[in-house]
Amino acid sequence: xxxxxxxxxxxxxxxxxxxxxxxxxxxxxxxxxxxxxxxxxxxxxxxxxxxxxxxxxxxxxxxxxxxxxxxxxxxxxxxxxxxxxxxxxxxxxxxxxxxxxxxxxxxxxxxxxxxxxxxxxxxxxxxxxxxxxxxxxxxxxxxxxxxxxxxxxxxxxxxxxxxxxxxxxxxxxxxxxxxxxxxxxxxxxxxxxxxxxxxxxxxxxxxxxxxxxxxxxxxxxxxxx
Amino acid sequence: xxxxxxxxxxxxxxxxxxxxxxxxxxxxxxxxxxxxxxxxxxxxxxxxxxxxxxxxxxxxxxxxxxxxxxxxxxxxxxxxxxxxxxxxxxxxxxxxxxxxxxxxxxxxxxxxxxxxxxxxxxxxxxxxxxxxxxxxxxxxxxxxxxxxxxxxxxxxxxxxxxxxxxxxxxxxxxxxxxxxxxxxxxxxxxxxxxxxxxxxxxxxxxxxxxxxxxxxxxxxxxxxx
Numbered sequence: 349x350x351x352x353x354x355x356x357x358x359x360x361x362x363x364x365x366x367x368x369x370x371x372x373x374x375x376x377x378x379x380x381x382x383x384x385x386x387x388x389x390x391x392x393x394x395x396x397x398x399x400x401x402x403x404x405x406x407x408x409x410x411x412x413x414x415x416x417x418x419x420x421x422x423x424x425x426x427x428x429x430x431x432x433x434x435x436x437x438x439x440x441x442x443x444x445x446x447x448x449x450x451x452x453x454x455x456x457x458x459x460x461x462x463x464x465x466x467x468x469x470x471x472x473x474x475x476x477x478x479x480x481x482x483x484x485x486x487x488x489x490x491x492x493x494x495x496x497x498x499x500x501x502x503x504x505x506x507x508x509x510x511x512x513x514x515x516x517x518x519x520x521x522x523x524x525x526x527x528x529x530x531x532x533x534x535x536x537x538x539x540x541x542x543x544x545x546x547x548x549x550x551x552x553x554x555x556x557x558x559x560x561x562x563x564x565x566x567x568x569x570x571x572x573x
Numbered sequence: 574x575x576x577x578x579x580x581x582x583x584x585x586x587x588x589x590x591x592x593x594x595x596x597x598x599x600x601x602x603x604x605x606x607x608x609x610x611x612x613x614x615x616x617x618x619x620x621x622x623x624x625x626x627x628x629x630x631x632x633x634x635x636x637x638x639x640x641x642x643x644x645x646x647x648x649x650x651x652x653x654x655x656x657x658x659x660x661x662x663x664x665x666x667x668x669x670x671x672x673x674x675x676x677x678x679x680x681x682x683x684x685x686x687x688x689x690x691x692x693x694x695x696x697x698x699x700x701x702x703x704x705x706x707x708x709x710x711x712x713x714x715x716x717x718x719x720x721x722x723x724x725x726x727x728x729x730x731x732x733x734x735x736x737x738x739x740x741x742x743x744x745x746x747x748x749x750x751x752x753x754x755x756x757x758x759x760x761x762x763x764x765x766x767x768x769x770x771x772x773x774x775x776x777x778x779x780x781x782x783x784x785x786x787x788x789x790x791x792x793x794x795x796x797x798x
Contacts, residue, residue: 352710354640354687357719358586358608358640361582361583382604383605385738386739392619394617459582472610472617479697479702484574487582512611
């Protein structure tokens with residue numbers, strides 16, 4: 349038996365992982381960043397093979413991690429978590445600094461950042477695990493709390509993007525029931541899916557003042573999928 | 574520059590990872606358990622090569638993860654986090670069930686548990702990363718909050734054991750200062766180190782009623798190290 353709710357009891361932070369250089373870079377929202385050794389300090393991240401940022405990591409051999417603060421605006425989560433850098437330059441207009449290796453590092457809504465050089469890449473089915481040696485780590489704000497995946501899900505009603513290791517394709521699990529009586533609506537701005545079955549409220553019954561819980565777009569920005 | 578405080582902004586849960594079988598098993602406290610793929614569900618854990626449990630994982634090819642609840646008693650954290658199963662049977666007297674693979678699963682203070690079979694083992698210096706395929710996951714308590722490493726450190730004043738990926742050997746970093754003026758005291762029960770320099774209070778100035786923040790042992794159970 350696999351109870352998916354059991355998996356939601358695993359604690360994760362939320363981060364922007366970036367790669368590239370001064371000419372072009374990209375970043376995505378990750379919940380899988382963790383230290384693997386203390387001496388020397390080495391970390392691992394887990395990244396979908398479909399992820400545009402994975403191409404930059406493979407090419408440059410470097411990546412950065414920005415630790416997001418609890419009150420990170422939905423616009424930033426939507427921009428980095430639910431859109432693809434293949435469609436536009438996510439770093440444009442953001443506060444970005446470049447590390448010792450020229451890797452871009454996002455400073456917006458960040459409590460701390462780290463810079464890594466890849467020392468090993470591990471195949472794991474749909475995802476790659478990149479193991480990186482810590483080059484630098486900087487604390488930007490000691491007082492603020494980091495954003496956790498639990499807080500994002502419980503307090504801010506967020507979901508995982510389809511490339512996240514924790515993504516659950518509910519349409520697959522409950523295909524029969526959903527296809528007969530429930531519909532889904534996608535935010536054209538950030539990709540968030542409103543699932544009638546999960547939310548227990550018909551999309552048509554939501555007030556006109558309702559907005560996308562991820563990026564704040566209007567109800568009229570949703571299309572049926 | 575490496576600021577260690579930046580690394581403390583990374584969010585982790587706390588878990589008991591177990592391995593072995595019905596005849597003999599062992600477990601340890603881990604903060605590195607994370608999902609790496611959703612389809613099929615696969616997870617990774619990171620384990621010190623010195624860890625007794627690592628021997629069981631290598632031998633049996635299976636491990637379990639119990640997600641600890643926020644108010645896990647210090648006795649359990651001390652038993653699994655700061656003692657070695659080479660010295661005694663950690664599972665004796667605990668509430669243990671055995672999984673489909675016969676792996677022991679600790680139920681005490683657990684919100685949820687998972688059972689895995691190892692599909693890949695990755696070398697990472699002092700540690701091994703075990704990648705496991707999810708065999709089962711069970712939610713035991715929906716209402717309670719999971720224990721996080723942040724809560725353990727901030728609210729309960731805990732430290733990392735020396736085999737943890739996040740362990741910081743402060744004696745190494747600040748050897749000169751410490752050796753000149755500060756002392757350390759080790760709890761003979763759980764291994765917790767009281768560091769005068771870090772705590773800013775001499776051990777001798779602590780009241781006699783003071784107890785070990787990890788396992789609750791008396792002040793008289795500490796020895797100078």
